[in-house]
């Protein structure tokens with residue numbers, strides 16, 4: 001069904017995989033919204049979340065439960081044997097005895113990939129430090145696709161912490177399957193890391209790197225803003241200096257991009273004013289809703305590949 005055995009990074013995902021996720025998410029959308037089916041009856045999801053999460057964990061667990069499966073979980077490093085020094089691969093080997101599929105979040109880049117080497121069942125990366133967050137990227141893609149019915153031809157601004165924000169690292173790689181125009185808006189200190197820019201160049205993606213918000217948000221189809229990732233800063237004074245680099249309010253959106261969609265992976269701090277929440281272009285809560293259908297699609301697809 002999918003070309004990958006584990007969902008670790010967008011690098012393994014093909015355009016056909018993205019479109020398969022869209023198709024399955026459409027199929028599961030109604031069930032995702034407070035229904036249930038028996039597609040995964042008897043299957044167990046192991047949810048290992050070694051870093052804080054509200055949405056991603058609840059959404060992933062809900063995606064399993066709404067398909068008739070069940071969930072076992074470990075929340076936080078303190079309560080796991082990783083704390084005792086057990087290796088990621090051993091932990092994976094062990095959890096594979098209990099679960100048919102594993103969703104994992106961990107603070108270190110590359111940790112979920114390392115874990116997957118020891119796993120006998122499919123592993124889903126639900127965020128590895130400042131690395132990747134492929135399920136979020138897929139639900140972001142699906143949300144854009146549902147509004148416009150296409151991805152080709154869209155002008156998309158990614159705003160905020162492009163250095164540490166794993167959601168945007170994964171999202172650009174999936175957007176690159178389509179003819180999009182990318183505008184990367186960040187302060188100099190939070191620019192998209194060089195390796196991602198190199199990758200965009202290699203793929204011939206039409207993108208630019210800028211820092212002025214208002215001028216560059218003009219007439220975009222999508223404005224996607226991220227939280228400045230406090231937990232990734234060594235120097236908290238630097239975080240304080242950068243945290244309010246950009247603040248989007250409703251008046252700004254109505255002035256510069258009145259027909260656009262405003263997205264955020266959440267949690268939001270002050271970067272989106274609450275007066276945007278009832279604006280028709282606000283899509284961040286729709287992203288959360290779509291997340292369940294998309295994760296149902298991912299889990300179903302991995303267990304049927």
Ligand code: NCD
Pocket residue numbers: 055056127133136166167226227229265266267
């Ligand atoms: C994001 C994450 O964890 O990377 N949240 C999420 O999964 N929806 C974004 C963030 O924490 O800023």
